[in-house]
Amino acid sequence: MSGLTRYKLTIEYEGTGLFGWQIQDNGPTVQGILQDAIGKFCRAYDPVENRTHAAGRTDAGVHALAMIVHVDLPRDDDPYKVMSGINFHLNRGPVVVLKAERVSHDFHARFSALKRYYRYHMINRPAPLTFQRHRAWQVRAPLDVEAMREAATHLVGHHDFTTFRSVECQSQSPVKTLDNLDIIEAGEHIYFDCSARSFLHHQVRSMVGCLYYVGKGKWTPDDMKGALEAADRAALGFNAPPDGLYFVKVDYPD
Amino acid sequence: MSGLTRYKLTIEYEGTGLFGWQIQDNGPTVQGILQDAIGKFCRAYDPVENRTHAAGRTDAGVHALAMIVHVDLPRDDDPYKVMSGINFHLNRGPVVVLKAERVSHDFHARFSALKRYYRYHMINRPAPLTFQRHRAWQVRAPLDVEAMREAATHLVGHHDFTTFRSVECQSQSPVKTLDNLDIIEAGEHIYFDCSARSFLHHQVRSMVGCLYYVGKGKWTPDDMKGALEAADRAALGFNAPPDGLYFVKVDYPD
Numbered sequence: 001m002s003g004l005t006r007y008k009l010t011i012e013y014e015g016t017g018l019f020g021w022q023i024q025d026n027g028p029t030v031q032g033i034l035q036d037a038i039g040k041f042c043r044a045y046d047p048v049e050n051r052t053h054a055a056g057r058t059d060a061g062v063h064a065l066a067m068i069v070h071v072d073l074p075r076d077d078d079p080y081k082v083m084s085g086i087n088f089h090l091n092r093g094p095v096v097v098l099k100a101e102r103v104s105h106d107f108h109a110r111f112s113a114l115k116r117y118y119r120y121h122m123i124n125r126p127a128p129l130t131f132q133r134h135r136a137w138q139v140r141a142p143l144d145v146e147a148m149r150e151a152a153t154h155l156v157g158h159h160d161f162t163t164f165r166s167v168e169c170q171s172q173s174p175v176k177t178l179d180n181l182d183i184i185e186a187g188e189h190i191y192f193d194c195s196a197r198s199f200l201h202h203q204v205r206s207m208v209g210c211l212y213y214v215g216k217g218k219w220t221p222d223d224m225k226g227a228l229e230a231a232d233r234a235a236l237g238f239n240a241p242p243d244g245l246y247f248v249k250v251d252y253p254d
Numbered sequence: 255m256s257g258l259t260r261y262k263l264t265i266e267y268e269g270t271g272l273f274g275w276q277i278q279d280n281g282p283t284v285q286g287i288l289q290d291a292i293g294k295f296c297r298a299y300d301p302v303e304n305r306t307h308a309a310g311r312t313d314a315g316v317h318a319l320a321m322i323v324h325v326d327l328p329r330d331d332d333p334y335k336v337m338s339g340i341n342f343h344l345n346r347g348p349v350v351v352l353k354a355e356r357v358s359h360d361f362h363a364r365f366s367a368l369k370r371y372y373r374y375h376m377i378n379r380p381a382p383l384t385f386q387r388h389r390a391w392q393v394r395a396p397l398d399v400e401a402m403r404e405a406a407t408h409l410v411g412h413h414d415f416t417t418f419r420s421v422e423c424q425s426q427s428p429v430k431t432l433d434n435l436d437i438i439e440a441g442e443h444i445y446f447d448c449s450a451r452s453f454l455h456h457q458v459r460s461m462v463g464c465l466y467y468v469g470k471g472k473w474t475p476d477d478m479k480g481a482l483e484a485a486d487r488a489a490l491g492f493n494a495p496p497d498g499l500y501f502v503k504v505d506y507p508d
């Protein structure tokens with residue numbers, strides 16, 4: 001560790017066309033793009049020894065407004081220079097560093113996180129999307145937002161969320177505490193804002209997909225309660241597409 | 255005119271890569287794309303005899319949230335069918351029809367307009383843009399928003415706007431009445447909202463470019479007054495790029 005400076009990076013990414021956070025061989029990923037740029041900015045950086053760690057490992061097509069990442073660099077630069085230097089090599093691509101900060105080696109982007117915030121953006125209108133294509137889920141059917149709000153109340157709190165969990169989820173337990181799930185309407189836009197210490201894989205998209213069933217009247221709000229209590233993936237109504245999902249921010253101690 | 259039904263269309267477009275509203279041979283235009291789709295929806299439609307008319311003829315790279323267009327069609331269809339039929343042929347491109355309405359032949363999208371609204375979106379931050387690339391103007395320098403607001407007050411009202419007028423402007427007179435020019439700050443976002451019965455070519459971009467000079471301290475608010483009073487294009491400070499400009503909406507009688 002000697003000679004390494006740990007930086008906390010706040011990054012933004014437009015996930016369309018990316019294969020999610022985690023580096024892989026099949027296609028471009030946020031981690032891969034970021035580590036390539038860090039390596040160009042700092043040639044002594046070794047991405048195998050000192051890979052980047054993110055607060056959340058988002059899926060293909062999912063976006064981030066302020067994802068937190070940490071990385072150990074073999075040089076001690078002014079944080080503004082780290083931010084602008086990495087951005088230069090990110091070369092106006094889908095990933096940018098909004099801010100860099102020096103942090104202690106106790107800080108871990110993933111394990112120090114106290115709370116994560118996600119937003120799901122739905123657009124309820126008959127016309128196809130232009131500006132928000134791949135960045136929101138377009139729903140044509142008229143939706144009963146009050147019914148969706150009632151259904152959402154069943155999900156908030158400490159529950160076994162197995163129904164809303166991907167079969168690929170690696171979390172040790174399906175029991176999580178959902179701190180809030182607020183549904184905000186603004187014209188044709190419907191935002192689903194939620195936060196929790198941690199989420200299961202596909203949890204937000206699965207919850208939003210089932211709320212959509214409630215909104216269009218295919219499910220009652222009580223059906224949501226039943227789906228949750230079933231604690232069975234087979235009880236899932238619908239998994240919303242990744243397009244509308246945004247990792248918003250993270251809380252850390254102090 | 256007999257047998258023709260006039261429709262008022264509310265359209266949205268993402269102007270990146272388009273050569274503006276007006277049809278031309280050099281590249282794709284909003285009018286060209288829209289008329290092609292109308293022709294596929296309604297084969298008897300003759301775009302030479304009955305071309306589309308828009309409330310505002312936006313430039314290359316400029317966007318619209320609710321541009322108003324009228325067109326005469328040789329069939330009398332349910333407006334929802336007109337909207338969805340044209341959208342089908344717009345085929346998930348940069349232009350969509352948000353709404354179609356039957357209107358009388360007295361209605362003219364351009365000549366009936368009482369007031370036009372534009373918004374210019376600036377993003378003031380050091381990091382390059384991702385989501386808003388080509389959709390906002392990124393400014394790195396810290397800006398004095400209060401000074402910009404003071405400078406903007408000089409522009410509001412009835413003036414000769416020759417300084418803020420493109421050499422290609424076809425308006426009969428450079429004298430216009432700017433009803434408002436409000437500057438709204440929301441985090442890193444700065445919105446310039448303005449409205450007038452009509453605008454000169456490049457007027458909004460020229461006003462925003464000069465407000466940028468004031469914001470970064472190159473001009474004082476009084477320099478804006480001097481530039482306006484000079485009534486000379488040579489007194490223009492800076493013309494902001496088209497990326498951040500949005501045609502927002504139009505008011506019509508009743």
